[in-house]
Amino acid sequence: MNNAENDLYQEVVLEHKRAPRNFGTLEHATHQAQGTNPSCGDRVAVQLRLDGERVADIRFTGQGCAICMASTSMMTEAVKGRELAAAQALQQHFRAVLTGEEEPEDAPLGKLVSLAGVRQYPSRIKCALLGWHALMHAIADNDGQTVSTEEGRP
Amino acid sequence: MLDTVRDLPLADLRAQFPLLAQSIHGHPLAYLDNAATTQTPLAVQQAMQRFEQHDRANIHRGVHSLSQRATDAFEAARATLKGFIGAGQEHELIFTSGTTEALNLVAQGLWAAGPAKAWLRPGERIIVSGLEHHANLVPWQQAARMSGAELVILRPDAQGRVHVQDLQALLTPATRVLAITAGANATGERPPYEQMLALARAAGALTVLDAAQAVGHEMLPLTALDCDFMAFSGHKMYGPMGTGALVGKREALQFLYPVRLGGDMVDWVSYEAAGYAQLPARLEGGTPNVAGAVGLAAAAQFIAGVGRSAIDRYLHALRAQALAGLSAIDGITVLAPHATQATLVSFVARDVHPHDIGTLLDERGIAVRTGHHCAQPLLDHLGLGPTTRASFALYNTAEEVDRLIAAVAHAIKVFQ
Numbered sequence: 001m002n003n004a005e006n007d008l009y010q011e012v013v014l015e016h017k018r019a020p021r022n023f024g025t026l027e028h029a030t031h032q033a034q035g036t037n038p039s040c041g042d043r044v045a046v047q048l049r050l051d052g053e054r055v056a057d058i059r060f061t062g063q064g065c066a067i068c069m070a071s072t073s074m075m076t077e078a079v080k081g082r083e084l085a086a087a088q089a090l091q092q093h094f095r096a097v098l099t100g101e102e103e104p105e106d107a108p109l110g111k112l113v114s115l116a117g118v119r120q121y122p123s124r125i126k127c128a129l130l131g132w133h134a135l136m137h138a139i140a141d142n143d144g145q146t147v148s149t150e151e152g153r154p
Numbered sequence: 155m156l157d158t159v160r161d162l163p164l165a166d167l168r169a170q171f172p173l174l175a176q177s178i179h180g181h182p183l184a185y186l187d188n189a190a191t192t193q194t195p196l197a198v199q200q201a202m203q204r205f206e207q208h209d210r211a212n213i214h215r216g217v218h219s220l221s222q223r224a225t226d227a228f229e230a231a232r233a234t235l236k237g238f239i240g241a242g243q244e245h246e247l248i249f250t251s252g253t254t255e256a257l258n259l260v261a262q263g264l265w266a267a268g269p270a271k272a273w274l275r276p277g278e279r280i281i282v283s284g285l286e287h288h289a290n291l292v293p294w295q296q297a298a299r300m301s302g303a304e305l306v307i308l309r310p311d312a313q314g315r316v317h318v319q320d321l322q323a324l325l326t327p328a329t330r331v332l333a334i335t336a337g338a339n340a341t342g343e344r345p346p347y348e349q350m351l352a353l354a355r356a357a358g359a360l361t362v363l364d365a366a367q368a369v370g371h372e373m374l375p376l377t378a379l380d381c382d383f384m385a386f387s388g389h390k391m392y393g394p395m396g397t398g399a400l401v402g403k404r405e406a407l408q409f410l411y412p413v414r415l416g417g418d419m420v421d422w423v424s425y426e427a428a429g430y431a432q433l434p435a436r437l438e439g440g441t442p443n444v445a446g447a448v449g450l451a452a453a454a455q456f457i458a459g460v461g462r463s464a465i466d467r468y469l470h471a472l473r474a475q476a477l478a479g480l481s482a483i484d485g486i487t488v489l490a491p492h493a494t495q496a497t498l499v500s501f502v503a504r505d506v507h508p509h510d511i512g513t514l515l516d517e518r519g520i521a522v523r524t525g526h527h528c529a530q531p532l533l534d535h536l537g538l539g540p541t542t543r544a545s546f547a548l549y550n551t552a553e554e555v556d557r558l559i560a561a562v563a564h565a566i567k568v569f570q
Contacts (some may be wrong), residue, residue: 003517004513004514004516004517005514005517005568008513009510009514009568009569014568014569017569038526038530039525039526040507040509040524040525040540041507041508041525041526041539041540042507042509063507063539064507065507065508065509065510066506066507066510066569067509067510068507121513124509124513127509
């Protein structure tokens with residue numbers, strides 16, 4: 001039996017939801033993308049300042065459920081100051097854990113492991129991935145494009 | 155017992171819905187998502203099973219006994235449903251897969267005949283209320299694009315109400331269609347549609363009523379409404395999914411160019427051309443969902459048997475209980491609190507997203523719907539975004555409403 005308050009909404013997740021890190025707009029952003037899941041109403045915009053192959057700074061704005069906000073907040077902490085390749089690898093591990101292709105204990109997720117419980121709630125996986133999806137599109141330089149993690153959407 | 159005080163034999167009724175007797179995450183299921191889909195009683199399930207086991211065959215063309223029985227069952231279902239909604243001699247009922255298909259038959263049918271013949275012409279006006287489900291908006295957007303008509307929205311005020319005088323101001327001699335809901339699924343708002351249909355009809359427009367949320371409840375008979383087309387679904391009135399109907403005045407239905415072309419809807423066919431059949435066949439191309447029609451008619455009989463006024467009295471009391479309890483929680487805003495004829499409550503919580511509330515409610519066995527409820531423009535207009543919606547049916551109990559209120563209060567505490 002699932003227990004959402006232990007598995008899904010761990011204290012660290014709720015804490016990020018209440019006080020998201022790196023929240024706000026970034027001046028002199030070099031890359032950005034928006035993610036939106038219209039049926040939920042989740043909406044996040046991710047802005048980056050890349051310094052060569054490094055994420056020099058990152059901010060996000062938007063609103064969404066606790067899972068979406070906490071995941072995006074923790075994502076910004078995890079990738080800030082790191083190489084692009086490391087950010088992309090982390091995204092792949094995070095995604096693989098949520099979709100059940102990788103076990104949480106085998107993946108180098110750090111604090112993000114607190115979101116591994118989302119894999120028990122299939123309808124919420126798209127919430128956890130939205131900010132990451134926007135990040136990948138920002139890195140790919142799909143400037144201004146709005147992306148989604150809902151089925152059948154771009 | 156409290157339940158019989160409220161006029162419904164609740165224990166007997168609940169026994170008619172076997173699905174309800176189950177646990178979700180260790181709690182008894184409290185199914186409060188009835189505005190999306192109601193459950194079906196045994197009477198509906200048995201009527202469909204009887205058809206499938208004894209009478210199933212294709213209708214209308216066969217000379218064999220089963221085909222005749224299936225045809226009889228289908229036509230009997232049509233007659234039952236026409237009686238249920240108070241249709242008259244001047245009306246015909248077209249079976250569809252639901253409200254969405256019914257509304258599309260109307261909207262497409264009014265432009266599909268082409269620029270010279272269609273009801274809708276360039277420069278004419280389509281008015282759609284701002285309360286609508288996407289199913290009564292998007293087809294009209296397309297109709298406007300395809301015909302060159304303009305789409306004008308009857309905008310709600312800040313409380314989500316639409317006003318007769320605002321409609322009056324939008325009606326012009328060029329207005330050809332008014333499309334409006336009998337009850338807004340996202341908020342519970344109940345527009346003064348009787349008056350609005352009459353005004354639009356008097357101005358020369360065809361009138362379209364989305365009765366998806368209303369058909370299982372007390373309504374004026376169709377003969378008493380200035381309504382050219384009414385659409386409804388089976389699965390929101392204790393009937394099968396994938397069933398529904400478009401009911402219209404025959405003279406209005408004649409304006410619809412058939413968009414389901416093929417078998418059953420033609421009188422004669424050559425390699426070059428075809429002559430279309432009379433109503434209702436003209437608009438019912440292809441093999442219909444006959445078991446579904448039989449089940450839908452059984453659902454109508456079930457509702458009539460319990461009594462629509464008794465059902466509504468009971469549901470209005472459940473809604474009032476939910477409204478009072480939820481409004482008392484700090485940080486909760488209930489939409490359209492004035493909509494006393496609604497059978498749902500839709501609400502937002504300060505700093506707490508509906509999906510998070512919905513997940514914690516599910517944890518306690520309570521099923522509600524969260525999101526935009528296919529009415530994104532309305533929620534954007536009200537500046538609200540997604541909501542949590544609890545919607546009631548005749549098998550819900552006061553105890554389930556208490557559980558809802560307690561679970562929402564708990565969720566707010568967890569997330570704020």
